Amino acid sequence: MDVLSSRILLNPKDPAVTTAFYRDILELAIYREFPGGTVFFLGGGFLEIVGRGEAGPSENVALWLQVRDLAAVVADLEGKGVVLDREPRREPWGLDEAWLSDPDGTRIVLVEIPFDHPLRVDVRTR
Structure with missing residues (x-):
């Protein structure tokens, strides 16, 4: 396998609250925003807050x-x-x-x- 890029995907219970935490509290830089999600720089990879989850x-x-x-x-x-x-x-x-x-x-x-x-x-x- 030749991996070209990587992301960790989080499906939070409340996307707005979780996005605000990573953006405003941890102050991660935003790589990209799109309807329904935000991707943050995470060192050599990315963290994507997308969708909505229920299980935690x-x-x-x-x-x-x-x-x-x-x-x-x-x-x-x-x-x-x-x-x-x-x-x-x-x-x-x-x-x-x-x-x-x-x-x-x-x-x-x-x-x-x-x-x-x-x-x-x-x-x-x-």
Whole structure:
């Protein structure tokens, strides 16, 4: 398979509320808007809020969003009234993470990769 692009599709219970959350609270940049949906830039992929869902999210699914400065992002979100599901902490695998949920309960993992973490090693030199 030769994947040319990718998107995560969310079908929220209330599209206007969920779109406003990703646009106004997380401040994701909009890639495209169309009748019935909004597509946001999401690092190397896209997040599409489209249609309407009834079941809600699965506890087995999360959005993993790498940020440059976790403390600054958390402070900004808390300043907007966002209550985190879990405060920032260093995980046993060495990443700094904070957790929150979108209006439908989709878990969002905010991640900062510490400077000395193996994920920052340039594998091209090996």
